[in-house]
Amino acid sequence: MGTPTFDPLTFTIPVAITTDMVMWLVWLLVGLVGLTAFVVTYHMYSFTLSGTRTTLLLLVHYAMSAVCLIAVIAAAYLFGI
């Protein structure tokens, strides 16, 4: 009896992922982040007794969203857009 061997599964994604597709994804994410920022800001200022804490929470939200977007754009540049 021979030693059992394991063949790795191999599959190919049939669509070539182009820089255009990545660019569209980046724009989609920019839109989603912008829309979320607007909705969150609207809710936080409309439905609370807005104060320093609300503003601080919103600043944290904007900062994290900005970090995410910068990372997305940087990754897209590395891919070659």
Next chain:
Amino acid sequence: MITLLPNEHHLFTFRKHPIVLLPAILALIFLALAPLGIAMYLTPNINISIEGDVSQLLTFLYVSWLTLLWLAFSVVFVDYWLDMWVVTNKRLLDFEQLGLFNREAAVMRIEHIQDVLVETKGVLATFLHYGDIHVQTAGTNKEFVLHNMSTPIRIKNKLLQLQNDQN
């Protein structure tokens, strides 16, 4: 912004205990780490062939995934933050956020408060000081209930003290 009546001023805002965010946070952490786990577990066993630079593409997709998870957390947090009781010297305002665009608001006059009941169930609730508060009003059968409130005993004492001051 919440508008107050003339001669009305804000006293307290009570929210749910942050522990209610824990299941959502754990789920999001799991979803954030899942692609890494899948990649580490499957990479030796599966060869994926994609035209172009695979590692850069996967990095881009992973970072995009993290961005979507951050947006999901923002929505969950807004839902948590807007579930609150605002207590003024005249009224108790109960706001319940049921979804991003689904919201309920109820108002009770402080002098109509008849009874405040606190319910603490379970080990975690006992040690972390959170529980349900029921406020009953005079005149109507309407009962205000807020679940998993932080420091419910303190809230109960403040409401009863406020009610005593009114009478």
